[in-house]
Amino acid sequence: MISAIEFSSFSEFLNMGGYAFNVWAVYGLFFVFIAANLVAPVLKRKSILKEQSRRLRQHESSVKSHS
Amino acid sequence: MWLWFSKLGSPKWFYELSEKWLPWLIGAMAICLTVAVVWALLYLPPDYQQGYTSRILVVHVAVAGTSLAFFPLMAVAGVITLVWKMKLADMVAKNAAPLGAWFSFITLATGSIWGSVSWGTWWEWTDSRLVSMLFQFFLFLGVISLRSALENSETAAKACALLSIVGCINVVVIKYSVEWWNTLHQPASPVSLNGDSPNGPEFWIATGIMILAVYLFFTVSLILSTRNEILVRERRSQWVQDIVAKKTGAGVRQTV
Numbered sequence: 001m002i003s004a005i006e007f008s009s010f011s012e013f014l015n016m017g018g019y020a021f022n023v024w025a026v027y028g029l030f031f032v033f034i035a036a037n038l039v040a041p042v043l044k045r046k047s048i049l050k051e052q053s054r055r056l057r058q059h060e061s062s063v064k065s066h067s
Numbered sequence: 068m069w070l071w072f073s074k075l076g077s078p079k080w081f082y083e084l085s086e087k088w089l090p091w092l093i094g095a096m097a098i099c100l101t102v103a104v105v106w107a108l109l110y111l112p113p114d115y116q117q118g119y120t121s122r123i124l125v126v127h128v129a130v131a132g133t134s135l136a137f138f139p140l141m142a143v144a145g146v147i148t149l150v151w152k153m154k155l156a157d158m159v160a161k162n163a164a165p166l167g168a169w170f171s172f173i174t175l176a177t178g179s180i181w182g183s184v185s186w187g188t189w190w191e192w193t194d195s196r197l198v199s200m201l202f203q204f205f206l207f208l209g210v211i212s213l214r215s216a217l218e219n220s221e222t223a224a225k226a227c228a229l230l231s232i233v234g235c236i237n238v239v240v241i242k243y244s245v246e247w248w249n250t251l252h253q254p255a256s257p258v259s260l261n262g263d264s265p266n267g268p269e270f271w272i273a274t275g276i277m278i279l280a281v282y283l284f285f286t287v288s289l290i291l292s293t294r295n296e297i298l299v300r301e302r303r304s305q306w307v308q309d310i311v312a313k314k315t316g317a318g319v320r321q322t323v
């Protein structure tokens with residue numbers, strides 16, 4: 001079913017049969033979309049953990065000072 | 068059954084289960100995505116009418132198809148929230164809305180970039196498929212702003228559930244728009260692997276793998292943001308505090 005790679009040179013691959021802008025814009029957008037929606041929750045998780053550990057420490061020190 | 072159901076609704080149960088599933092889901096997503104993209108960009112033969120712009124449709128069809136899953140998902144989650152007051156369902160619904168807006172936007176953008184060549188126009192207000200998809204994008208923005216506008220989280224969950232049910236009607240309109248009103252957007256080509264479709268079997272296999280990849284991505288992203296939501300909403304419970312302590316080294320007091 002897969003006969004061969006459609007292109008014989010790298011520049012031909014980049015050119016996409018004359019539709020370079022359209023094809024690469026779509027695939028570029030697609031990757032930004034995927035990367036953004038995976039990286040954003042990971043970064044948010046880090047900031048949540050940081051914030052909550054700060055709270056825990058605060059809570060801890062206030063408990064200590066009362067006892 | 069009820070035990071299973073209440074267990075499923077427990078944020079802790081979901082958090083621990085998803086921890087086990089995530090590596091597999093991410094691995095499967097990475098493999099499917101790589102195979103689909105390499106196949107589409109290197110091996111897919113040019114369409115006799117569209118040339119290499121048919122490669123755009125591999126992405127467009129997968130993202131557009133998946134975008135239709137959001138409102139049914141949010142509606143089901145909304146009903147579960149309303150009837151059984153399951154916290155987890157509302158967390159999923161809340162985090163699905165922004166992701167759904169992204170999916171709709173990417174569908175519109177990739178479709179537009181494809182249409183600029185094949186139809187000779189970036190946008191057409193009279194086409195039902197295009198306009199109903201744009202409407203879906205605005206419905207997602209509506210759900211997001213409705214939730215942020217309503218302070219009471221129970222009222223917000225109710226209102227969002229109702230709007231999600233309305234969104235499901237629009238999903239049906241999107242799906243059948245190309246058959247009810249025949250304007251610009253072409254109906255889906257018949258799927259066939261025997262070569263009797265305008266698109267060859269290579270196109271359908273590449274698109275099939277891409278659909279799988281996009282669904283896996285949708286699942287992974289939604290699980291990640293729902294886990295964040297759990298960490299925030301359940302921050303006062305002991306098990307979340309234990310996780311925070313373990314991950315950051317804070318609050319070791321319990322063990323000493």
